[in-house]
Amino acid sequence: MTTTPARPICPRPLRLGVTGGIGSGKSTFAAMLRDCGAALIDADAIARAVTEAGGPAIADIRDTFGADYIDAQGALDRVRMRALVFADAGAKERLEAIVHPLVGNAIAQAAAVAAQAGQRLIVFDIPLLTESPRWARQLDAVLVVDCREESQVARVQARNGLTEDAIRAIMATQSSRAVRRAAADFVVYNDALTLSDLQTKARQVAAGFGL
Template sequence: MQRPMHVGLTGGIGSGKSTLGQMLQSCGAVLIDADAIARGVTAAGGAAIADIRAAFGPDAIDATGAMDRVRMRALAFSAPQARAQLEAIVHPWVTRLGDQQAQDARVAGNRVIVFDIPLLVESGRWVRKLDAVVVVDCSTETQIHRVMARNGLERAAVQAILDTQASRPARRAAADAVVLNDGIALDTLRSHAIELARLFGL
């Protein structure tokens, strides 16, 4: 069985990375979304909930039984040690479940697997596992405005998130392809996705 192509997809918060990932999926790639897996394991009944409650107390869990995302986001970005502790709980689950999804895609004979990984560059461990890295890029100001509009966060809160992520030059330096998603229409972004899909053999 031929090994599928492994493509890493990354970009800063608000860059449009997830939108491009969904477009690549519509072109025939298998999309493994690290954020979606993380949301699943921290949802009510999720695999990481018991460990989060044990590490951070009952206030870390909301009334539905899911991780209190607002509270934990504020804690994670104000206390680096807490962020590292939360990542140490969640990231192994994301890796384990992502690996299982990738194995399922290989068994099914899929030709291209796209790994949507927000912290691909920051992790330092993904690049050697990938055949190509696609970075979705836009100006910092665009990122801030998109996230403020999408998440209802204050500008300072978005900037705090950006400060924990790799710089634009660092992400671009790790890229085999860069998609500039700044001031373009969705149809233009879709045309970039189609072009990438063809390059990857879809």
């Protein structure tokens, strides 16, 4: 009788959450880790995908909030919805109840694909990591990209053209710098760093995870 050799068991990939306030440079840093060989799962990009035209959240958003919150292309009207959820905590909860399960399922599927492909490190780019208690038990480590609030405002103004009041309103919905840093296993202070400096930091972190 012949037997099939047992398939070698691959070690579970390490799971690193990368977070930071708006304008901190966290997504830039996460992308640099991807360039070092990590698998990257961008929670924000997934959230955008499920609320694009034809996305799985659109019908429920229309039913819950009305057609005024769907733009001419059939996607979520982000500007109108942002104004609503800032003014109405109940609306924020209703939107999250629609979007979060879809995003969570998509993240889990992407992580499973990365693990099956033999990735050593999966990087989760999560804007609101410290705001959600569910992430702590799903990650091996948390890296926070940090900078001064004044730097956050200046970067977002240069990138998106928002007013300082609008940016600070967004910042007020996020965890404070102190809360994020307290949750961190690693902190990258990205205030006066050049892109080259940040890439050096990313290579150092990647090397620490075996990449």
